Amino acid sequence: MVRRLVFTAASVVIVALVMVAFVGLFMLHKPGPLAGTTAKLHLETVAALSDAVEWPRPNDPHPDWVGYLPTTTWHVPANSTIEVQIDQEDGASGLRNPFWGKAFGIEGGKMHVKYFDDQGNPKEDDMSSIDPTMASHTFAIPDLGVLVPLLAVGDNAAPGTQNIITFSFKTKGPGVYRWQCFVPCAAGTFLGTGGPMSTFGYMGGQLIVG
Numbered sequence: 001m002v003r004r005l006v007f008t009a010a011s012v013v014i015v016a017l018v019m020v021a022f023v024g025l026f027m028l029h030k031p032g033p034l035a036g037t038t039a040k041l042h043l044e045t046v047a048a049l050s051d052a053v054e055w056p057r058p059n060d061p062h063p064d065w066v067g068y069l070p071t072t073t074w075h076v077p078a079n080s081t082i083e084v085q086i087d088q089e090d091g092a093s094g095l096r097n098p099f100w101g102k103a104f105g106i107e108g109g110k111m112h113v114k115y116f117d118d119q120g121n122p123k124e125d126d127m128s129s130i131d132p133t134m135a136s137h138t139f140a141i142p143d144l145g146v147l148v149p150l151l152a153v154g155d156n157a158a159p160g161t162q163n164i165i166t167f168s169f170k171t172k173g174p175g176v177y178r179w180q181c182f183v184p185c186a187a188g189t190f191l192g193t194g195g196p197m198s199t200f201g202y203m204g205g206q207l208i209v210g
């Protein structure tokens with residue numbers, strides 16, 4: 001009887017510890033906000049956090065997950081123009097909805113893209129859309145009507161190749177706006193939408209305005 005009681009109590013303690021660890025290390029784990037309020041966002045998207053060139057995140061519990069770096073929580077001013085530069089290093093996953101290959105909600109309707117063609121020659125263009133099968137990720141803030149598809153680096157690109165995508169958008173009043181990627185880029189998860197696609201700090205986060 002005593003043995004059984006000890007066994008049950010020990011099991012309960014272990015289960016509780018596992019649950020606390022799960023919530024603490026997995027569910028609540030997210031990088032902190034970019035320091036200060038800024039009207040310029042400089043970000044990097046990587047195929048795996050362990051590949052990060054500009055902002056390594058060595059203590060991240062998921063080094064093999066796709067992600068936006070250095071963080072996914074951004075402080076920006078209200079009613080302002082925000083300039084964004086994304087150094088995009090990941091290959092294509094493609095969009096399920098080809099409509100999202102078009103950019104929405106950005107100043108002038110176009111993003112500026114520096115990239116490399118199939119022969120490895122550097123190119124740059126102003127683009128209002130990309131081939132939806134060549135989307136690597138999207139930068140989307142639904143409540144602001146902003147959606148920017150990010151052009152993938154080619155399959156034959158040298159390691160460390162970056163496409164540089166720049167654009168700007170306008171914020172509205174103060175508030176917390178959810179943003180996320182709409183490309184099913186979470187390789188190895190159900191429909192590509194698990195793991196980094198459904199965890200803050202990787203393919204989604206918050207735009208804190210004001």
Ligand SMILES: [Cu+2]
Pocket residue numbers: 066136137138181182183185203
């Ligand atoms: Cu993504």
